[in-house]
Amino acid sequence: MFLQRFYDDALAQASYLVGCAATGEALVVDPSRDVAQYIDTAKREGLRVTHVTETHIHADFVSGARELAAATGARLLLSAEGGAEWQYTYASEDGATLLRDGDTFRIGNVRVEVMHTPGHTPEHLCFVITDTAAADRPMGVFTGDFIFVGAVGRPDLLERAVHLQGTMEAGARQLFASLRRFKATLPDWVQLWPGHGAGSACGKSLGAVPTTTLGYEVLFNRGLAETDEAAFVAEVLAGQPEPPMYFAEMKRMNREGPRVLGSLPRPARLPDAELARVLADGGVVVDARPAPEFARRHVPGTLSVPLGKSFPTWAGSVLSYDRDFHLLAPAGADDDRMADAARSLAMIGLDRVAGWFAASAIDGAVADAGRAGEVPDVQPDGLDDALASGAELVDVRNSSEFAAGHLPGAVNLPLGRLAERVDELPRGRTLVIHCQSGARAGVAASLLAARGFDDVRHLAGDYAGWTAAGRPVEKGEPVPA
Incomplete structure (x- = not known):
C-alpha cells in the first residue's frame, strides 16, 4: 500500500x-x-x-x-x-x-x-x-x-x-x-x-x-x-x-458541483496605465503588498489583502464571487508568483482574476486620482481624545477573542463578517480599527475605505501592544455596533 x-x-x-x-x-x-x-x-x-x-x-x-x-x-x-x-x-x-x-x-x-x-x-x-x-x-x-x-x-x-x-x-x-x-x-x-x-x-x-x-x-x-x-x-x-x-x-x-476549470488560472500582467481605467470603471483591485506599505500610500478604492499565508482566507472575506477582480502585486513579483497567488484564490472559488498589475502602476493611478490613500495611526495615548471627539473603536478580531479580552468602548465586527455588516457602523465619524497585531485591521480598514467611509484609522500596536503596555481591558460577549 x-x-x-x-x-x-x-x-x-x-x-x-x-x-x-x-x-x-x-x-x-x-x-x-x-x-x-x-x-x-x-x-x-x-x-x-x-x-x-x-x-x-x-x-x-x-x-x-x-x-x-x-x-x-x-x-x-x-x-x-x-x-x-x-x-x-x-x-x-x-x-x-x-x-x-x-x-x-x-x-x-x-x-x-x-x-x-x-x-x-x-x-x-x-x-x-x-x-x-x-x-x-x-x-x-x-x-x-x-x-x-x-x-x-x-x-x-x-x-x-x-x-x-x-x-x-x-x-x-x-x-x-x-x-x-x-x-x-x-x-x-x-x-x-x-x-x-x-x-x-x-x-x-x-x-x-x-x-x-x-x-x-x-x-x-x-x-x-x-x-x-x-x-x-x-x-x-x-x-x-x-x-x-x-x-x-x-x-x-x-x-x-464546482465548475470544472481544466487548468488553474494564470493571469497576465497588464500595462500600468490600465490600473486607473479599471478603477474608474468600478473594477475591483486587490493590493497584495505588505500592510504597512498599503497604509503609507495606496490607490484609493483598492483593497488591501497582503500576499501571505492568510491571503485566500482574507480575500474570501472581502471579495464577491460574482465579479471579476485584478491583483496589484508586491514589488518584485513576477508571473510565477502571481500565478501562485491566483492558484490560492482558486482554491476557495475565487477564479475570476482578470489580470495583475506591477507595483509600478501605483504612481500613475495615484496621479490620476489626484491623491494617495493612507491609513493613519492613532497612538494609544491619543485614543481617549479620539473617542471623546466622537470616534468609533472597532475590533475586527473573532468574537471569542473579543469575549476573552477587549479594549474599553470597542465594538466587535469580525473581519470574516465585516463585508455583510458594514451598515452597522456610523458614517461621518472617525473609525479606529484594530485587531490582535495589525494584519486583519489593515484588510478591514481598506474594505471600509472602499465602501465609502472617509476617515478610517488604525490603532497603533493593536490589542497585543495595548495589553503589553499594561493598559486596561474588559471581558464579555460583544454587543451590537
Whole structure:
C-alpha cells in the first residue's frame, strides 16, 4: 500500500492519495482544486487515479473531486447520507457512485469501509483503510472534519456560516453519538488521518502534528474523552472561531458541483496605465503588498489583502464571487508568483482574476486620482481624545477573542463578517480599527475605505501592544455596533 499526504498551508487542509502497488490503482480523498499534484504523484509512483471521494460537502475550500474525476476518468464516490437536504445535486449528472454507512469498496488490495459520522455535517463519512495484502484489521481512518489531532469537528458551522438556524445543538448531539460509536467500533492502535491542521477554522485548537492514533486521542482529546453529553455539547459549541464569510458560498458551490476549470488560472500582467481605467470603471483591485506599505500610500478604492499565508482566507472575506477582480502585486513579483497567488484564490472559488498589475502602476493611478490613500495611526495615548471627539473603536478580531479580552468602548465586527455588516457602523465619524497585531485591521480598514467611509484609522500596536503596555481591558460577549 502507498500513502501520501498533501497539505495546503494557506488553508490548513490535508488530502490523501492511497494506492495499491500490485494493481496500480489509487484513491484520492478530499482533493483540492489543484488536481495536477495528485495525477503527477500517482504517475511517479506507477499508479493511476481510479477512484475519487470526499468525506463531506466542504465549506472551507472548493472540492477538487469533480475536477479530478473529469481529468482522469476516475470513479467518483459521494455520500448519500444525511437526508434529502444534504445530497450532492450533481451526483447523478456526473455518474457518481453513492456511498452509505457500511458500504465497502476496494483499491486493489486496499479495502475501504464507509462509516457515517454525522455531527460536523449530516452527510459526513469516514473511510476505514485495511491493507489486506498484509493484515486483516484496519490500519487507519481518513477522518475528514470529524476528528482532528487534539480536537473534534465543529457542529456549529451550518448555523453560524450557512445560517441554518437551530442546527448546531442537534449537530453537537449527533457528533457526540458518532464519537461514541467510533470509539466502540475501532481499535486504539488505528491511525487517524484528519482533513485539517492547526490554523483551520473547521475546529478550535487543532494540533499541528499531521497524524495521531485513536488511543492517543481518547486519552488527550477532550472531545473524545468527554463521556457526559451535556458537558460535551457545551464544550464543543463554546469558543469556536468566527467562520469566514465565504464558507456559505463554498457549501453551496460544493453541493451543486464546482465548475470544472481544466487548468488553474494564470493571469497576465497588464500595462500600468490600465490600473486607473479599471478603477474608474468600478473594477475591483486587490493590493497584495505588505500592510504597512498599503497604509503609507495606496490607490484609493483598492483593497488591501497582503500576499501571505492568510491571503485566500482574507480575500474570501472581502471579495464577491460574482465579479471579476485584478491583483496589484508586491514589488518584485513576477508571473510565477502571481500565478501562485491566483492558484490560492482558486482554491476557495475565487477564479475570476482578470489580470495583475506591477507595483509600478501605483504612481500613475495615484496621479490620476489626484491623491494617495493612507491609513493613519492613532497612538494609544491619543485614543481617549479620539473617542471623546466622537470616534468609533472597532475590533475586527473573532468574537471569542473579543469575549476573552477587549479594549474599553470597542465594538466587535469580525473581519470574516465585516463585508455583510458594514451598515452597522456610523458614517461621518472617525473609525479606529484594530485587531490582535495589525494584519486583519489593515484588510478591514481598506474594505471600509472602499465602501465609502472617509476617515478610517488604525490603532497603533493593536490589542497585543495595548495589553503589553499594561493598559486596561474588559471581558464579555460583544454587543451590537
